[in-house]
Amino acid sequence: MRKRTEAQASNNEPVNADRKDPVQRLPSQAKAEGRVSYRSVLTTIGKCLLVIIFIPPFLNYASLQREGQVLLPKDGHMVDVGLGQKMHLLCKGKGQPVVVLDAPTGMSSDVWLHVQESVASLTMVCTYDRMGLGFSKRQMQNETTGTEKVWGLSTTGRMVDDLHRLLQAAGIAKPFILVGSELGALNGRFFTHIHDVQVSDLVLIDPIPEDVFEDNQWKEYWWGKLVPSLQVRQFSAATGLSRLLIILGVMEPAVTGENVSEEVIQRQKYLLSNPAHQSSAVDEHYFLNESAAQVRDITKFKPLSSRTAVSVITGDSFDQEIPEHLNQMVARLQKKFLEESYPSANHIHIKGADRRMIYKKPSAISQHLRKLVHQRQAKQQSE
Ligand SMILES: *[C@@H]1O[C@H](CO)[C@@H](O)[C@H](O)[C@H]1NC(C)=O
Ligand SMILES: *[C@@H]1O[C@H](CO)[C@@H](O)[C@H](O)[C@H]1NC(C)=O
Numbered sequence: 346m347r348k349r350t351e352a353q354a355s356n357n358e359p360v361n362a363d364r365k366d367p368v369q370r371l372p373s374q375a376k377a378e379g380r381v382s383y384r385s386v387l388t389t390i391g392k393c394l395l396v397i398i399f400i401p402p403f404l405n406y407a408s409l410q411r412e413g414q415v416l417l418p419k420d421g422h423m424v425d426v427g428l429g430q431k432m433h434l435l436c437k438g439k440g441q442p443v444v445v446l447d448a449p450t451g452m453s454s455d456v457w458l459h460v461q462e463s464v465a466s467l468t469m470v471c472t473y474d475r476m477g478l479g480f481s482k483r484q485m486q487n488e489t490t491g492t493e494k495v496w497g498l499s500t501t502g503r504m505v506d507d508l509h510r511l512l513q514a515a516g517i518a519k520p521f522i523l524v525g526s527e528l529g530a531l532n533g534r535f536f537t538h539i540h541d542v543q544v545s546d547l548v549l550i551d552p553i554p555e556d557v558f559e560d561n562q563w564k565e566y567w568w569g570k571l572v573p574s575l576q577v578r579q580f581s582a583a584t585g586l587s588r589l590l591i592i593l594g595v596m597e598p599a600v601t602g603e604n605v606s607e608e609v610i611q612r613q614k615y616l617l618s619n620p621a622h623q624s625s626a627v628d629e630h631y632f633l634n635e636s637a638a639q640v641r642d643i644t645k646f647k648p649l650s651s652r653t654a655v656s657v658i659t660g661d662s663f664d665q666e667i668p669e670h671l672n673q674m675v676a677r678l679q680k681k682f683l684e685e686s687y688p689s690a691n692h693i694h695i696k697g698a699d700r701r702m703i704y705k706k707p708s709a710i711s712q713h714l715r716k717l718v719h720q721r722q723a724k725q726q727s728e
């Protein structure tokens with residue numbers, strides 16, 4: 346945000362310099378003759394710069410207004426979760442147990458596309474956008490629900506409260522299978538430790554170990570590299586630059602490929618150019634250490650009931666694009682917290698996968714979820 350004001354300030358300079366001009370010209374008219382055309386060229390350039398700087402954000406804003414209405418998924422519901430807040434819930438398929446999917450840090454429900462399609466042939470599968478992301482717009486007027494005072498905005502405690510209200514308001518059948526990736530896995534754990542009777546199976550995909558944020562190298566990577574790169578993306582969305590880069594093909598959506606519909610591609614482009622969505626993505630990353638700390642406290646305070654079955658899905662590394670020593674550290678801490686908190690969890694390893702597995706290697710995840718659904722359905726029938 347500070348960067349934007351700097352850009353505006355530097356942009357004002359040619360205009361101010363021009364205003365001083367008439368005063369300077371008075372003493373010597375002759376010398377000024379040559380300078381007038383020079384000055385007018387500068388003025389013209391200044392005006393052009395103004396146009397170039399202010400038109401893209403304006404056009405971007407106008408396009409976002411239109412796209413926000415057109416691109417809302419047809420099966421999607423805007424559910425009133427109370428206190429003037431509405432959240433976007435997208436359920437496909439019919440039957441029980443319901444499968445609820447919670448996306449990775451800063452991502453919208455679209456990342457679950459393939460998994461949702463595949464499992465929806467067996468039962469009802471629901472995705473949603475966390476508050477501030479995707480189509481779940483945050484209403485700033487009504488922030489005084491009390492929970493954000495206890496947990497803080499954009500942290501797991503607040504998100505789980507939102508998810509609980511959403512599932513309650515939408516009348517989702519219980520118990521359900523709760524699946525979360527990264528931040529979604531933190532949410533899944535927090536939710537299940539508090540509302541254990543509502544969750545029959547907890548599936549953790551690429552769970553973030555809480556202790557990782559105590560490591561200095563990880564802190565340096567997270568707040569020194571990852572968060573600033575997301576802030577640049579937010580700034581780029583706000584200035585309309587992202588829209589331009591998308592049109593030029595420099596910036597691309599994460600979920601692509603032959604089986605991804607044009608509508609889903611357009612929706613991701615809309616979110617890439619949407620500063621509100623990008624700002625929430627930054628917040629979720631920025632406060633991830635707070636979220637992890639909340640989950641660690643809850644885990645210690647209230648261990649999981651033995652009724653809930655836990656499974657963990659991980660790939661070869663946390664993220665193939667970060668240095669190997671960081672990946673090794675995450676793997677070591679992951680193993681430690683899983684042994685301590687979920688000793689009887691069923692562990693599934695997906696070869697060649699990392700944190701992008703939900704949309705890059707969806708079939709292995711779908712296969713596991715289908716198995717869980719079959720098991721629960723068989724149990725229901727035998728009872
Ligand atoms: C804020 O919450 C109150 C009480 O639930 C509600 O009546 C009001 O409409 C909400 N305001 C907005 C802007 O949604
Ligand atoms: C696309 O879907 C078809 C049919 O469901 C499947 O056979 C194919 O492997 C999928 N392609 C990719 C790249 O996922």
Ligand SMILES: *[C@@H]1O[C@H](CO)[C@@H](O)[C@H](O)[C@H]1NC(C)=O
Pocket residue numbers: 568634635638
């Ligand atoms: C999370 O990180 C921020 C910034 O580095 C720090 O101020 C805060 O105390 C940390 N919170 C926890 C729970 O460690």
